Amino acid sequence: MTDLTLSEFLSYGPQREAGKEGKKLLRKTKEGNILKWDVEKDDPLCTLEEAFVNVKPSIGFNVELKFDDHIVYQQDHLVHVLQAVLKIVFEYAKDRPIIFSTFQPDAAILVRKLQSTYPVFFLTNGGCEIYEDVRRNSLEEALKLCLENDLQGIVSEIKGVFRNPGVVSKIKESSLCLLTYGKLNNVPEAVYMQHLMGIDGVIVDLVKEITEAVANMIKPVSNNAVGGEEGLAEIEGMGKLQVKSNPKFSQEEMSFLFKLIPQLLQI
Template sequence: MRAIKENSIMSFNAATNFPIDFIEFDVQGVVLEKRITELCLSEFLAYGPQREGGKDGKVLFRKTKDGKIVQWEVEQDDPLCTLEEAFLNVEPSLGFNIELEFDDHVVYDQDHLAHVLKSVLKVVFDHAKDRPIIFSTFQPDAASLVKKLQSTYPVFFLTNGGCEIFEDERRNSLEEALKLCLENGLQGIV
């Protein structure tokens, strides 16, 4: 299969050609030094290929595991999409594993997390219909809060199980991940 940029309608629909039940995608992330959550919608949609013919978008970059910043190169490309567009344009039988992504090195207050998560949940509740949904995140407070804000969809805590060390102890071992899941009624650990 040819490489298609992830987190796009084209890549989501291409996944339906395989015997899978869910796709995983991020609803937040980083664009160079500015977080996606710091961009207004028009700034976000200005990156990558544009829907309007003849209009060039801003270049997208990726951060590699070793910390290098490289241009995002793929064989097939598609404009970035919103969560709502994904719900409206992807085969409805394909489940969504919505990864709630936050910066690893930022301490978020509960009000900020609640605002972000309520915005995501509004789109999900407005558009999910019968589509299977799973929430997952590496951010311990986001995992517990999204579970408290809704009881319809399962929430999983993502962990590297101690392969990387973080200031937040809950991210540094499977034991801490298990404790977080049990204390907050999460459905499991990934």
């Protein structure tokens, strides 16, 4: 994908011209299997500029800067790619909420140096997989990278957080924002557990379903349970769920929730 030109990229999938068929979209699993690209509704691929123009301005974007895990990039190449992205963002984002995120440590450092308008988050799987670049292999390394390079936060695979819950307080004490992603974030109990741990937000596939399920676990503070300033939960831009109330729990309830973590890690 990173070797495609723009015209080649746009030639895949559904096409805008009536009657014209694009090249088939396939995806490769971590195990190496090739699968059909399956979505609920097909739509032609678009550029970042078109996304800014056509999506309503109140919707925030998490601009994930993707690079090949197996390539060692030279700094001049990273700068060239990042400047091309930043040019579009500065021209078309206007007042839209934006964050940048990337698994590539050098790209995270550079995009922070190239601009100070938008927050930069370092993506990590929290040690669930091991890479040659040690900066990618733990939440402690992610924290170190953020502090040394003035990044604003971390986005971690939730399993990495559940396996190392003690690091959450270290991240929060460092005034960094902590978000999570992963299949477990489609389990309401896992999201609820993160609320108790003080995690700032979750990236989920089933935004509406998870929002409602978590809201039902906490007694409402108003009739507007989802979406309003006084409600329990608010769906923010970029599919982030933020639970707003601060419930009180008995020792038995807390014990049950912490016992739930090992079961969640088996999912």
